[in-house]
Amino acid sequence: MAGPAPAVAASAAASQSPPMQLPSPFAELVKGSSGLEKIVLRGARNCCAEIYLYGGQVTSWKNDNGEELLFLSSKAIFKPPKAIRGGIPICFPQFGTHGNLEQHGFARNRFWTIDNNPPPLPVNPAIKAYVDLILKPSEEDLKIWPHSFEFRLRVSLGPSGDLSLTSRIRNTNTDGRPFSYTFAYHTYFSVSDISEVRVEGLETMDYLDNLKAKERFTEQGDAIVFESEVDKVYLAAPSKIAIIDHEKKRTFVVTKEGLPDAVVWNPWDKKAKAMQDFGDAEYKSMLCVEPAAVERPITLKPGEEWKGRLVLSAVPSSYCSGQLDPSKVLQG
């Protein structure tokens, strides 16, 4: 298999000033929408990913054929304080309205910085394209959430095009106080037609229904399909979830570590129309499946660190007598 092409040659054309030094030769810093800076990771063949420093947010992930796998709204606003609509916003230190902070916390609308000297992470030596970002609270942040922390995010593109995000959150309080938070990788997948999509792995799970005042229910029946608005937090969800796109004959496999829950969200038509940064019909071509820690907040004592990982892969769907064989995807 051909290795990734170093980004060095492309960088001169993409930006006028010399590229900032990044530890991986397959990562470069360029200007993105509204002049905001983004990192481009280049993997093998045409695989690539883009990460904005604003929000520490992945906004693009492309496969071997250069096809976009994540949804990014055509109406996304790349201007603080609005979070970018699409990609993988990071919800921290609060998921949704589970607390007193703004919806989904503040990490998604802060400027992160490149961390050129992160503490070591066990790495797969085959991964060449990666970037490390860091977020620390500002004086203003400490007024709304009075806890000192270091949030390190590594985004990497594996040799087969898998995208992985590893978050490490450390309590750096010097006053001896622990803190608690909820968290989600708010992943927006690009799908061909939401009515043709099934989610496998969450059947029979308990969930909190955000559309019914967070009341608890148990999922009935088969795989999850979509015919109206959905906003559910599946509790103690399995570590692998499959999103099967019949029309595209593509299956996304979501693998999560350290994140017990999984949120499934599609705003459907009415909510879509009510969102300023989302096209009226765009609900048809997206689905959020969000590895999360919602029901039980994570608590860290000073000096303690938590790690939560998300790995995304996109594989061709396999059919067996016209039916998908999810076991191949979830256990294979």
Ligand SMILES: O=P(O)(O)OC[C@H]1O[C@@H](O)[C@H](O)[C@@H](O)[C@@H]1O
């Ligand atoms: O518009 P926002 O703040 O990005 O949130 C979008 C959605 O995010 C989902 O994760 C929540 O479960 C929904 O309740 C919410 O509407």
